[in-house]
């Protein structure tokens with residue numbers, strides 16, 4: 102919002118006054134101002150590189166608080182950012198100068214076994230939701246790191262280990278309750294505000310504030326078979342050539358990805374391989390364990406592995422398998438992605454080149470296999486535009502804080518640029534940087550329609 106007031110104007114003109122005290126007493130949650138103990142904690146997001154200072158933070162406890170917060174923001178011409186799990190790599194949950202609406206205290210989860218569905222408030226993380234649904238041998242398809250928020254991940258699409266069997270997180274959304282920028286509470290589904298329902302399934306945030314998500318529950322045994330084989334990176338060409346033949350034949354229960362990175366000094370890796378580059382094939386079979394074991398067998402003997410940690414595991418434990426690689430606030434992060442139709446010889450070559458030239462040992466280059474249930478939804482059915490792409494290339498630049506931000510960011514941007522001619526130039530919203538050009542690349546053919554929907558539900562453009 103162009104006319105947002107500055108911090109100094111607001112503190113002197115408004116925040117010190119009765120209006121602010123009235124606002125504070127009108128909400129059930131907390132109002133946090135610079136200098137308050139919890140302000141610092143709340144303004145922090147997962148990415149250690151993001152350091153933004155909102156004028157004020159409203160920690161909402163219920164939907165009435167959200168309405169009140171939006172009313173206050175409108176009356177004071179404040180832009181608003183929304184924090185669910187705070188994990189978006191671009192730090193979109195927090196903004197300078199405006200109001201942050203922090204929903205992380207809204208944690209209610211209600212499972213209804215009769216309708217096989219669950220209602221989830223917007224502060225819930227995937228770890229919290231998985232724990233509840235697992236008790237009943239169900240899951241909602243989420244992501245692969247358990248600390249991410251259900252809200253942001255679902256709004257941007259949401260791909261994890263159940264993606265090929267049950268689709269994206271947003272494909273499993275039955276309805277939602279959304280509070281429009283003007284404060285109306287809207288019940289949103291296929292029949293009511295269907296345009297908004299379409300937008301929040303893959304179009305990201307900014308169309309309203311979702312105060313609850315209603316998901317379908319998907320059956321899943323508590324224990325699943327996973328594939329987790331580390332090969333030496335020197336074998337990457339051979340492995341990728343094998344993988345591209347096998348991947349299209351894999352059943353939908355199997356979702357896999359490959360990661361090029363550097364081996365940590367961990368006890369599960371033989372000492373002599375610590376610090377060497379690896380290519381990991383990771384996968385999960387969403388079904389019978391024995392069947393899963395058979396399906397993953399060929400991927401475990403392409404070459405001599407450094408370590409093979411494949412085996413049956415509790416789904417909720419597997420969901421935390423990669424958590425330690427992504428510590429909150431401790432590292433700086435900058436990610437980009439590109440959808441690829443195929444793993445051509447040229448893309449394999451470029452992938453290897455990228456892997457070798459990573460400026461930080463913590464950076465990884467990943468290939469996510471797509472297809473299966475993701476492709477069964479027509480691209481026009483929801484805002485998520487990139488159905489039918491075979492693979493997603495993820496470039497996850499992760500580096501220690503004392504290293505150069507500029508160098509790592511520049512490398513990531515160049516890496517994507519070098520891959521552009523091998524793709525149609527589309528990226529994944531959940532792994533994308535801010536800015537109009539990046540947004541266009543992520544929203545693809547749905548960009549203009551989403552702008553139209555934004556104008557309708559947030560005409561004054563207050564939502565960031």
Ligand SMILES: Cc1cc2nc3c(=O)[nH]c(=O)nc-3n(C[C@H](O)[C@H](O)[C@H](O)COP(=O)(O)OP(=O)(O)OC[C@H]3O[C@@H](n4cnc5c(N)ncnc54)[C@H](O)[C@@H]3O)c2cc1C
Nearest residue numbers: 185186187188189193244245250252253254259260306311
């Ligand atoms: C370590 C890590 C692992 C990841 N793994 C995966 C993965 O496996 N699969 C995948 O698909 N993505 C993955 N992501 C990307 C992730 O999906 C996005 O970062 C997502 O935005 C995180 O959701 P959040 O609620 O934590 O984010 P936040 O940063 O809190 O929110 C992101 C944006 O979503 C919008 N938003 C959030 N809550 C609401 C709401 N209630 N109403 C309206 N708008 C809202 C806002 O615009 C906000 O700026 C990963 C990210 C990280 C950091």
